[in-house]
Amino acid sequence: MARSTNARRPATLASLAAELGVSRTTVSNAYNRPDQLSPELRRRVLETARRLGYPGPDPVARSLRTRKAGxxxxxxxxxxxxxxxxxxxxxxxxxxxxxxxxxxxxxxxxxxxxxxxxxxxxxxxxxxxxxxxxxxxxxxxxxxxxxxxxxxxxxxxxxxxxxxxxxIDDRSAITGLARHLIELGHHRIGVVCMRLGRDRNDDFVTLERQRSAHFHVQRTRLAALADAFAGVGVDWATVPVVERFDHTTASGESAAAQVLDRDPEITALICTSDILALGALTEAGRRGLRVPQDLTVTGFDGIPEADRAGLTTVRQPVxxxxxxxxxxxxxxxxxxxxxxVTLDTELIAGRTSGAPRAAAQIWYGP
Amino acid sequence: MARSTNARRPATLASLAAELGVSRTTVSNAYNRPDQLSPELRRRVLETARRLGYPGPDPVARSLRTRKAGxxxxxxxxxxxxxxxxxxxxxxxxxxxxxxxxxxxxxxxxxxxxxxxxxxxxxxxxxxxxxxxxxxxxxxxxxxxxxxxxxxxxxxxxxxxxxxxxxIDDRSAITGLARHLIELGHHRIGVVCMRLGRDRNDDFVTLERQRSAHFHVQRTRLAALADAFAGVGVDWATVPVVERFDHTTASGESAAAQVLDRDPEITALICTSDILALGALTEAGRRGLRVPQDLTVTGFDGIPEADRAGLTTVRQPVxxxxxxxxxxxxxxxxxxxxxxVTLDTELIAGRTSGAPRAAAQIWYGP
DNA sequence: TGTAGGGACCGTAACGTTTCAGAACCAGTT
DNA sequence: AACTGGTTCTGAAACGTTACGGTCCCTACA
The missing domain is CATH 3.40.50.2300 (Response regulator)
Incomplete structure (x- = not known):
């Protein structure tokens, strides 16, 4: 008797059942299998529940029993x-x-x-x-x-x-992009990539670090780029690759600056994400470089902003x-x-990629 | 004996304890209170756990007991x-x-x-x-x-x-915006708002529907606008208010079109979100309306895209x-x-609001 | 009148954990 | 030799639910 009145403890399935003089199973069924009991009894159960402030079966207890968390x-x-x-x-x-x-x-x-x-x-x-x-x-x-x-x-x-x-097939996706640039005549390039590990390294990336990158996507893309450009005689060891820990347009700007400072002669800047590429475009503008006449910039992902900017990129169905x-x-x-499951990607040749400027093309001479 | 070998059932705290010949409490402590048992025993527990493939305390059972879901x-x-x-x-x-x-x-x-x-x-x-x-x-x-x-x-x-x-204080926020427009001289306006209820109504909104809107934010903003403009003699019943169920720029476009079709004489279009306002800008451009010379457009929220577009809006700290x-x-x-908790908002007077075109201003004449 | 069938409800046994109040032991102190 | 205090470990009681395999009774049909 002290029980029902004293019950400041929240109502439970069992207390409800006790109050009603039915079994716990029946109360449970009232909630989970309405067809297992008479409508009248169900109504009584639900009404009593409301009266006692019983909020319905506890989700956690249910999960434990059913072995489903939902x-x-x-x-x-x-x-x-x-x-x-x-x-x-x-x-x-x-x-x-x-x-x-x-x-x-x-x-x-x-x-x-x-x-x-x-x-x-x-x-x-x-x-x-x-x-x-x-x-x-x-x-x-x-x-x-x-x-x-x-x-x-x-x-x-x-x-x-x-x-x-x-x-996605990162290798083939970025290889397609590389081929696009190679066909345009680029051979002196720079790369801006996202972070390669859990440690911060906002700087150039050694070959060793590229190889041992812990982010699979970045590692794969860099390796594929290296292969593609090596295939046309580019010495990958001479290609400036800059890494940024934070994935922001500001990072793209500063990374592009770092690459361009190192080698102002590059004709194309490959970024491993659109966000970084958008930043790179800003930096190019700041330097008075026309895109794509003076500098080709590419991204990766195919986000809406990239589309608006006419960025050459690889679209993936995110x-x-x-x-x-x-x-x-x-x-x-x-x-x-x-x-x-491997999803398809699509090379988007936008307005930010074009043939390299004449001086650079001379290298391929007549 | 059939028990331990036959145990294809996943290991549990109890089975681990049995295997080790210790109590469940001790195993539990090995995970949750390392200081409660000797390092040596703890090591043995953890090692045996690994051996039996015990993945650690079940999160759901733990939640049930601790009454915390985390x-x-x-x-x-x-x-x-x-x-x-x-x-x-x-x-x-x-x-x-x-x-x-x-x-x-x-x-x-x-x-x-x-x-x-x-x-x-x-x-x-x-x-x-x-x-x-x-x-x-x-x-x-x-x-x-x-x-x-x-x-x-x-x-x-x-x-x-x-x-x-x-x-936020939606009323005062949008009242500030209204005052801004009123000071510029606008009195013939249109409104584009987000959906007002769970039913779809991509159309004009009756006064009654405005009053009984189920989205508090929209209801408040409309009411505040009505009050503000009524305060300078505008008959709110004549103000075209258009609602859109989907919250997209495309909705903003079509809604703006609907308002402008109804009343081409409006000098300002107030949108209750930036997304809608950005769409309205597109529609204005399509009609050859210069913003803000021919049409003032305002938004709400202060999203980055709005900032880039120079949209006049109310920034809220989302x-x-x-x-x-x-x-x-x-x-x-x-x-x-x-x-x-009520957060501050800020009126951003951008490039999309200005004095109404001469013809409309005459109404206030000398 | 016997019985098959089905609707309505029940009792018990998990589900796997943490918590709490102690028990057992040991070393050190008086 | 009795006490103290600490460390290490234990036993039993929850936590609130659902699954499983019933029982019981009533109706309908042969």
């Missing part, structure tokens, strides 16, 4: 703001969120801060699976995810043995990438373990 | 894509995500699809609190959130009795709004129930 975890790159500032990342997020919504699943952004090596957040995440987007391959959070016994899809990541993967990742994860099909 | 739920407007296409919404999201990350909390996007009246998703969300961003005040999802016994913060929402609120919402929710302070 959510997908998203682990993304170290800097959270990056993800929301880069239109390509936002597009990915949108696609993933749409796929989750279609499946009625939540999307949990896992707080994987870079400073705090807080792998615990990965352990704490109550999710049925993970999507890992563009993290360095030596990230401890990634390792923690792989230890969790849930399905995982990685994006823009090297192939892992145990998990599904979605991405939204589709997110959606594919979500679908892959949520597809209950008995999948023959590691599935791969 | 995540915040975000309920946002009906169309998910909207949230990722509108820079203002993305900014909010970024701020919120940052606040969550600071607190080591996850951020769960609740799949509240508009079609499916799937309130169940709200019930299923294992979170310690909710942030509700810009949903109509009659949204069933909002009602479901309010029934959950967890703290909640609403954004851009009318004040609710039981929950915290963060937002990132701060998200961050404030997160902080409010995660602040464990014993808060005297409903707390309010």
């Amino acid at each position: 959510a997908v975890g998203l682990l993304l790159t170290e800097n959270l703001s990056y993800a929301f500032r880069d239109p390509a990342a936002v597009g990915f997020l949108e696609g993933l969120a749409l796929a989750c919504e279609d499946a009625g699943q939540g999307l949990l952004l896992v707080p994987a801060s870079p400073e705090r090596e807080d792998v615990a957040a990965v352990h704490r995440a109550g999710v049925d699976g993970f999507v890992v987007y563009s993290v360095p391959d030596d990230d401890p959070h990634l390792a923690a995810v792989l230890e969790r016994p849930v399905p995982t899809v990685v994006c823009d990541q090297p192939e892992l043995e145990t998990v599904d993967r979605v991405g 939204l589709e990438k997110g959606r594919a990742a979500g679908r892959l994860l949520l597809d209950n099909a008995e999948h023959g373990r590691p599935r791969k | 995540a915040v739920g975000l309920l946002l407007t009906e169309n998910l894509s909207y949230a990722f296409r509108d820079p203002a919404a993305v900014g909010f999201l970024e701020g919120l995500a940052l606040a969550c990350e600071d607190a080591g909390q996850g951020l769960l996007l609740v799949p509240a699809s508009p079609e499916r009246e799937d309130v169940a998703a709200v019930h299923r969300a294992g979170v310690d609190g909710f942030v509700v961003y810009s949903v109509p005040d009659d949204d069933p999802h909002l009602a479901a959130v309010l029934e959950r016994p967890v703290p909640t913060v609403v954004c851009d929402q009318p004040e609710l009795e039981t929950v915290d609120r963060v937002g 990132l701060e709004k998200g961050r404030a919402a997160g902080r409010l929710l995660l602040d464990n302070a014993e808060h005297g129930r409903p707390r309010k």
Whole structure:
């Protein structure tokens, strides 16, 4: 008797059942399987619930019992703001969120801060699976995810043995771009790339660092560029490659400046993202360089801003990438373990690429 | 004996303890309170865990016991894509995500699809609190959130009795904008606003619909505009107000066209968001209207694109709004129930507002 | 009148963890 | 020899739910 009145503790399924004089199962059924009990009793259960302030079955307890969390975890790159500032990342997020919504699943952004090596957040995440987007391959959070016994899809990541993967063919995509520039006659080039590891190196990149880059996408693109230009006789070791930790247009500006200071004779500046390329365009303008007459600038991603600027770039279907990742994860099909989805890319020859200026072309002489 | 070998069931804290011949508590402590057991035993526990493939304490079971989910739920407007296409919404999201990350909390996007009246998703969300961003005040999802016994913060929402609120002073913000236009001499105006309810009405808006709009922000802004212009003798009933369900620049274009078709004599077009205003600028250009000589166009939000376009608008600190919402929710302070945070806004007088063309000004004649 | 069938409800056993109050032990102090 | 204080570990009780395999009773049909 002290029980019912004294009950300042929040109502529970059991207390409701006790109050009603029915079993817990019946109360549970009132919420989850209305067809399992008479409408009249159900009405009484729901009404009593309202009266006692019972808010319905506890989601966590339900998850424990059913072994379903109803959510997908998203682990993304170290800097959270990056993800929301880069239109390509936002597009990915949108696609993933749409796929989750279609499946009625939540999307949990896992707080994987870079400073705090807080792998615990990965352990704490109550999710049925993970999507890992563009993290360095030596990230401890990634390792923690792989230890969790849930399905995982990685994006823009090297192939892992145990998990599904979605991405593009970075090598062929950027090779197409390189070929475009080579056909235009460029052979003296510079490169601006995103960060290659978890350490900050806002400077030139050694060949060794290029080779051992921990961001798969950047590593692949640089290697493919090196191969492509080596194929036409360019000594890659002489090509200035500059790295930027922060992924902003300001970084693109300063990186372009650094490359142009090192070698003012370059005729083309290849950037591994549109954001960086847009910054490079600004820097070119600041120096009075006409694009593309004096300098060709290219990007990568195909974000709307790039389109508006007429940037020569490689378009990748970012939204589709997110959606594919979500679908892959949520597809209950008995999948023959590691599935791969590779999406198509498209070379966009914009207004920022053209033949190199005459002086440089002479090199190829008559 | 059949037990240990036959155990194809995944390892659990209990099975680990049994294997080691220690209590569950000790295994638990090995993970959560390393100081509570000898280093040697801890090492043995962890090693055995690895050997048995025990992935560490189950997050859901832990949540059930500790009554902490370690995540915040975000309920946002009906169309998910909207949230990722509108820079203002993305900014909010970024701020919120940052606040969550600071607190080591996850951020769960609740799949509240508009079609499916799937309130169940709200019930299923294992979170310690909710942030509700810009949903109509009659949204069933909002009602479901309010029934959950967890703290909640609403954004851009009318004040609710039981929950915290963060937002701006929409009335005074847009009144400042109206005053700016009035001072310039505008009295014949048109308005383009975002959707006012859950139903689609891509058309003119009756006074009644304006009054009963379910989106608090839009309702407030329209009412404030009406008051401001009524104050200088404008009969608000004659002011064309056009609504658009989709929040895109294309909507802005067509809405502007609709207003200008109805009344080509207007000298100013007030849009309740920058996205709509940017579309309106496009439409104005298409009609050969010079801005601001022939037509003044204003927006709201202060997104980067608006800045680039020199749009006259009201800047609101979207990132701060998200961050404030997160902080409010995660602040464990014993808060005297409903707390309010109202952020400052700033009128940005850009290049898209100016004095009305001569013909219209005559109305004020000497 | 016996019985098959089905609707309505129930009891018990998990689900895997953390928490709390102690027990056991050991070394050092009085 | 009794006490103190600390470290290390334990046992049992939650946390709130759903799954499983029933039981019971009522109706309809042969």
